[in-house]
Amino acid sequence: MKKNIKVLIVDDEPLNVEILLEILRFHHRYECRWATSGEEALQILSAYIPEIILLDVKMSGIDGYEVCRRIRAQSEHRFSKIIMISGMSLIDDRLKGYEAGADDYLTKPYDEGELVAKLEVYSKLNRIEEVDTLKTTALNILRHETRTPLNGIIMGSDLLSNMEDLSEKAKGYVELVRQSGLKIQELVEKISRYYSIKDGILLNPSLKAPYLVINNIINELSGSLSAGRVIFSCDEKIELFADWTLLTEAFRYLVDNSIKECPEKQQVTINCQQKAADLFIQVGDASLGSDVALSERRFDGLFSSDLLHHHQGTGLSLAIAKEIIEEHGGQITCRNRENGGVLYEITVKNQPPC
Structure with missing residues (x-):
């Protein structure tokens, strides 16, 4: 009722x-x-x-x-x-x-019918806005109330793992607890970050070379990978006005996602070029791809086509990246490549300071 x-x-x-x-x-x-x-x-x-x-x-x-x-x-x-x-x-x-x-x-x-129709529409809108506010409030409570117990779990497991009389089997369980705590902590932080960006962010543009930013991200993320897993091409002379703190976050999520999705011994390719005054980037991997209807839903932070096997936080990472890119007046799309794998195409608008 x-x-x-x-x-x-x-x-x-x-x-x-x-x-x-x-x-x-x-x-x-x-x-x-x-x-x-x-x-x-x-x-x-x-x-x-x-x-x-x-x-x-x-x-x-x-x-x-x-x-x-x-x-x-x-x-x-x-x-x-x-x-x-x-x-x-x-x-x-x-x-x-x-x-x-x-x-x-x-x-x-x-007209009586018009009046009743307006009442129904505005009643629904009222409740949607209330739920949205409650969601934000609940998220803030979750973030603050989980911080202390999660820190206790992570720090406690660190202390336990250093105990000399702990068996290897017990150390394995302790490490499992620690990693689980870190994953929950990361998930809560990403959810909070996603909604804070959706609420709107103020860009602080500066001039920088995309090559330096993306190359640093690749070096950071591919340190444990075999040589040649990530192929990167970019004109070192390209410069762009953008909020590079935010774009670095977005590019890190995209590259990290492609590395995680790409099978071992397969390559991730990153191509960066300038089109007019804007930046155009392609990030491709050799993953299995996805149904065409699901491709764009990769950027929905609350969607997963496979809840049992998806990477922790992947959907949220891509959603955050999309919001940041769109705040720069750009866009990001995803499609299956003809030779297999997934290709992300990103356009970032030049944002010179006013």
């Missing part, structure tokens, strides 16, 4: 209030309260949080525009959707309502 939708009706004409109540009662899903003045509405809202407010514009005392502004000044009503109702249909009247903080504007005489 669906949850009732809380609605506050604000109109100084009792007949208008009664008409709205009659419409909403007919649909059985609405828990309604009403006020016959702006002052009364604000008093009710001090102890009542509706999902939707149906607010008349022309009222004696405080008009609808001012009521709307005062509601928007209260953080507890940040999710409440305000639909202004008025007999005035001029664009200027609508714009004044939107500027006051209204979400929508309904002109009298309104």
Whole structure:
């Protein structure tokens, strides 16, 4: 059974209030309260949080525009959707309502079907926004509340592994605990990083040669690999304005992912070139590839086509890389190569400082 939708009706004409109540009662899903003045509405809202407010514009005392502004000044009503109702249909009247903080504007005489449809849409939007905020809050709690116990697990296992009287079998179990703790720690950090980037980041561009950045990443990640596993080609003279702290993070995730996905004795190829003022990079590996329909979903941080065998954090790593590249006005695509394997193609826009 669906949850009732809380609605506050604000109109100084009792007949208008009664008409709205009659419409909403007919649909059985609405828990309604009403006020016959702006002052009364604000008093009710001090102890009542509706999902939707149906607010008349022309009222004696405080008009609808001012009521709307005062509601928007209260953080507890940040999710409440305000639909202004008025007999005035001029664009200027609508714009004044939107500027006051209204979400929508309904002109009298309104159609009952349109009114109910708007209530349904804004109710869903209200709950989506609430869930999104709860998700962010839960993520922050998870990050902070897991830090201390995870540090205890990792540091405790480090101390145990150095005990002289510990058998090799026991040391193996201790190392398993340590690695598990590190993986959970990395996963929590990546989830937090992903959502912080999606919330928006401020770029701090500087001029740098992509060759130096990518070559350092390759040396860092391929140190334990056999020689020749990573083939890198790039004009050392290419320079690009970008936030290189962020791009280094993105490129590291992409190269690391290709190395992990690529079978042993197969090569990862990285080609970097300049097209106009932008940077174009291809990262290819000899992995098994994926269904065409799933290729773009590789960049969805919450998606995995194989939960039992996917690399820890791979989806999140690619999702973070995608968000960073798109923040630079670029794009990243993934497709299967004709000769086998996967090819990532990345375009990064030049971002000279203003």
